[in-house]
Amino acid sequence: MGSKGAIAASCAQAPVPPLVNALEPTLTEQVRKGLIDEIGPDIYECWFSAFEVEGIDAGGLTASVPVRYLKNWIEYKYMPSLLRAAKRSNASVEWVEIIVRKPVADRLRT
Known part of the structure; x- marks a missing residue:
């Protein structure tokens, strides 16, 4: 079998990901x-504006921001509002954790 045939055979065995409804807003949205x-x-x-939802796990929503100052300020000033918004988005959310993202260059290396 030529290389094209091998590629076609491996693609035929790969599972097809489920379709995502483009009209369904993401958790971040x-x-x-x-x-x-x-x-x-x-x-x-x-x-x-630089806030990103990373995911939900075990009742907690994890979000990230690029710098520690922003993390600290959001936690101090806006955590109750953030928690209410997260709970409205997903009723299973009981707490929110904000982490500081690694710089893009660091994320590309790992």
């Missing part, structure tokens, strides 16, 4: 909308 409703678009843009 749901939390974003909830935060904007809660704190307003200006504050959201100032403090949450």
Whole structure:
């Protein structure tokens, strides 16, 4: 079998990922909308524009920001609003953890 045949055979055996409904908002988008409703678009843009939801696990939502100052400020000033928005997005959320993301160069190395 030539290389094209081997590629075709391996592709035929690969599982097909489920289709994602493009109209269904992502968790990040749901939390974003909830935060904007809660704190307003200006504050959201100032403090949450670099905020990313990483996922939900065991009742907790993990989110990330690029710098520690932003993490500390959001925790101090906006954690109750963030928790309410997260709970509206997913009823299983009981707590929120904010982590500081690794710089892009570090993420590319690992």
